[in-house]
Amino acid sequence: MLIKTLVAVFLAAILTENYVLSKFLGICPFLGVSKKLNSAVGMSIAVTVVMVLATAVTFPIYTYLLVPNGLDYLQTILFILVIAGLVQLVEIVLKKYIPSLYKSLGIYLPLITTNCAVLGVTMLVLQKVTSTTAYEYTYLHALINAFGAGIGFLVAMVMFAGVRGKLENADIPKSLKGLPITLVAAALVSLSFLGFAGFVDKLIPLG
Amino acid sequence: MKKAKFKDIFIPTISLFLICMVITAALAITNSVTADKIAENEAQKKTESMQTVVPDAASFEALDTDDAEAYFGLDANGNIIGYAISTTATGYGGQVKVMTGIGTDSAIIGVDVFYNDDETPGLGKNTSNESFTDQYSGLFADNDIVVSKDDTAGSAQTVDAVTSATISSRAVTKAVNEALTIYNEIQAKEGA
Amino acid sequence: MAKRSLWYEFTKGIIKENPVLCLVLGTCPTLAVTTSASNAIGMGIAATAVLVCSNAVISALRKVIPDKVRIPAYITIIAGFVTVVQMLVKAFSPAINDALGIYLPLIVVNCIILGRAEMYASKNPVLPSILDGIGMGVGFTAALLCMGIIRELLGSGSVFGVQLLPFKILIFILPPGGFFVFGILIMIANALNGKKGKKAAASPCEGCPMANSCADKHCEEGVKNAD
Numbered sequence: 001m002l003i004k005t006l007v008a009v010f011l012a013a014i015l016t017e018n019y020v021l022s023k024f025l026g027i028c029p030f031l032g033v034s035k036k037l038n039s040a041v042g043m044s045i046a047v048t049v050v051m052v053l054a055t056a057v058t059f060p061i062y063t064y065l066l067v068p069n070g071l072d073y074l075q076t077i078l079f080i081l082v083i084a085g086l087v088q089l090v091e092i093v094l095k096k097y098i099p100s101l102y103k104s105l106g107i108y109l110p111l112i113t114t115n116c117a118v119l120g121v122t123m124l125v126l127q128k129v130t131s132t133t134a135y136e137y138t139y140l141h142a143l144i145n146a147f148g149a150g151i152g153f154l155v156a157m158v159m160f161a162g163v164r165g166k167l168e169n170a171d172i173p174k175s176l177k178g179l180p181i182t183l184v185a186a187a188l189v190s191l192s193f194l195g196f197a198g199f200v201d202k203l204i205p206l207g
Numbered sequence: 208m209k210k211a212k213f214k215d216i217f218i219p220t221i222s223l224f225l226i227c228m229v230i231t232a233a234l235a236i237t238n239s240v241t242a243d244k245i246a247e248n249e250a251q252k253k254t255e256s257m258q259t260v261v262p263d264a265a266s267f268e269a270l271d272t273d274d275a276e277a278y279f280g281l282d283a284n285g286n287i288i289g290y291a292i293s294t295t296a297t298g299y300g301g302q303v304k305v306m307t308g309i310g311t312d313s314a315i316i317g318v319d320v321f322y323n324d325d326e327t328p329g330l331g332k333n334t335s336n337e338s339f340t341d342q343y344s345g346l347f348a349d350n351d352i353v354v355s356k357d358d359t360a361g362s363a364q365t366v367d368a369v370t371s372a373t374i375s376s377r378a379v380t381k382a383v384n385e386a387l388t389i390y391n392e393i394q395a396k397e398g399a
Numbered sequence: 400m401a402k403r404s405l406w407y408e409f410t411k412g413i414i415k416e417n418p419v420l421c422l423v424l425g426t427c428p429t430l431a432v433t434t435s436a437s438n439a440i441g442m443g444i445a446a447t448a449v450l451v452c453s454n455a456v457i458s459a460l461r462k463v464i465p466d467k468v469r470i471p472a473y474i475t476i477i478a479g480f481v482t483v484v485q486m487l488v489k490a491f492s493p494a495i496n497d498a499l500g501i502y503l504p505l506i507v508v509n510c511i512i513l514g515r516a517e518m519y520a521s522k523n524p525v526l527p528s529i530l531d532g533i534g535m536g537v538g539f540t541a542a543l544l545c546m547g548i549i550r551e552l553l554g555s556g557s558v559f560g561v562q563l564l565p566f567k568i569l570i571f572i573l574p575p576g577g578f579f580v581f582g583i584l585i586m587i588a589n590a591l592n593g594k595k596g597k598k599a600a601a602s603p604c605e606g607c608p609m610a611n612s613c614a615d616k617h618c619e620e621g622v623k624n625a626d
Contacts, residue, residue, distance in 0.1 A: 024430040024574065025431075028427070031426065076504045077231075080478050081478070084471055084474060114508045116427050119504075120501060127501075175590035176586050179423060179589075180585045183578045187576070187577075191570075193574075194574070194575065215467070222464060222472070223468045223472055223475070230475055230478075230479035233483065234479060234483065234486075237487070241489065245486070248490065249493075327573060328572050329555035329572055330569060330572075
């Protein structure tokens with residue numbers, strides 16, 4: 001049962017609740033860093049790592065520190081500072097111990113602090129704790145959800161990088177060039193994700 | 208050298224600390240001003256919703272259940288005339304919160320979707336329209352309700368989903384069914 | 400002269416440097432909350448309030464905040480104002496709070512606000528900073544409203560809840576419609592600016608405040624690598 005719910009949470013985070021394409025979180029990097037496949041993958045991996053770490057830290061802080069003390073109004077300010085701190089920490093650790101990885105991922109890290117997808121994930125998983133009634137939504141579910149959100153980001157970025165590669169050579173009106181055609185292409189990609197609505201519920205019926 | 212270090216480390220640390228202090232204090236003040244009002248708003252919303260689903264009740268009294276939010280609807284003399292049960296389900300965009308009013312004869316009096324703002328406007332949000340929620344009135348608590356698009360075999364109680372909002376309709380139905388289960392549990396407890 | 404330049408600080412955000420359509424900042428809320436015109440206004444006002452307050456405070460403290468910790472300091476100040484606005488909205492206008500949902504606290508990471516703090520308020524006196532905040536806020540609200548009206552009109556056939564069209568094309572209030580309408584609006588802005596011989600809207604990262612305000616130069620490298 002536990003595994004079943006975890007799989008459902010993971011798939012839902014990637015497909016039905018895709019943070020970029022259906023919740024509009026993390027649009028800036030989605031539009032900005034998806035031109036080349038390599039940078040799209042690098043950015044997505046960095047985002048995934050920070051999402052999981054941030055959720056791992058903020059979930060217990062919120063549940064065991066803020067809520068029992070009636071301080072949940074500090075949520076926003078605390079979470080954004082935790083994320084900013086974590087990003088710095090990951091950067092320092094990578095720089096010192098794994099310079100090769102730092103070289104490929106490090107450049108994306110400073111951009112992540114203001115990536116709303118990260119803050120969004122840490123907040124949305126906490127909402128799920130109260131709204132999920134079919135089973136108990138635990139710390140593990142939250143982590144899997146964050147990981148799934150990161151992978152969902154990766155899937156969207158990689159797909160979109162492919163679409164944009166094709167657009168490079170397309171002959172389009174001058175005023176559509178650049179961002180406008182990118183957005184229209186994004187519309188079509190997100191259209192394809194609409195088809196996943198209800199998919200996970202049907203695939204893995206819970207309660 | 209030492210002086211430079213002091214300047215480099217302590218001044219930024221202290222100023223950042225002070226800013227955090229001031230901001231946190233400001234938040235604490237705002238919170239103390241608004242907290243009551245926020246709680247009042249939420250309570251009022253709930254009371255309004257309860258009044259919608261058990262319109263004849265004069266007052267409501269919270270019911271002690273393990274994990275659900277349920278209320279007795281009382282008439283002017285303090286007799287129980289119905290139950291208002293609040294349940295939550297996951298819809299298309301997020302949570303859907305539903306208040307279900309059930310009479311003492313185990314028939315549903317009314318259903319009110321009091322939170323569905325994460326659903327799509329014009330689609331899933333229409334599940335709070337009366338044309339949809341009225342379908343539940345008069346159905347009975349002894350059997351699960353099914354959305355007519357799903358497998359309805361063996362189920363007499365069906366509701367028609369809002370056009371192109373099957374997922375939101377299903378979520379509301381799920382929440383109502385959960386309320387029915389809670390109602391039956393309450394009845395079983397009282398009967399025993 | 401001084402008066403004219405103050406007027407300029409105010410108006411530049413509305414048309415010439417419109418944060419959404421020309422600088423392409425704050426795309427997430429622009430797409431997410433514009434499913435109806437009233438949502439768009441709610442978001443615009445909330446973000447404007449935060450922007451004006453944070454611009455004022457950051458400008459007043461610009462000589463006090465040490466350069467090294469300025470970004471965390473700005474983020475703390477902005478997050479503080481966002482939370483205050485969130486609590487006020489919850490207390491006095493719960494319907495807007497429900498409608499904006501998660502996107503209300505997410506104003507913290509709205510690039511426009513940190514961007515103006517870093518690019519403008521940290522370098523200018525209080526009064527122009529406030530005007531800059533109001534101008535940018537109005538520009539943001541106007542662009543959001545524009546999106547909101549188009550999407551609500553086409554998607555649910557109404558504007559501000561008033562039914563105007565006998566039909567509705569649902570796709571416009573779903574996520575793909577958001578991307579599409581935004582794309583078309585930027586295309587129109589590009590076409591208008593192009594006629595006047597102005598530079599077309601930049602790629603999102605050029606306008607991203609983090610491209611300048613990242614602690615290191617990594618960011619610019621990142622942008623370059625990305626290109």
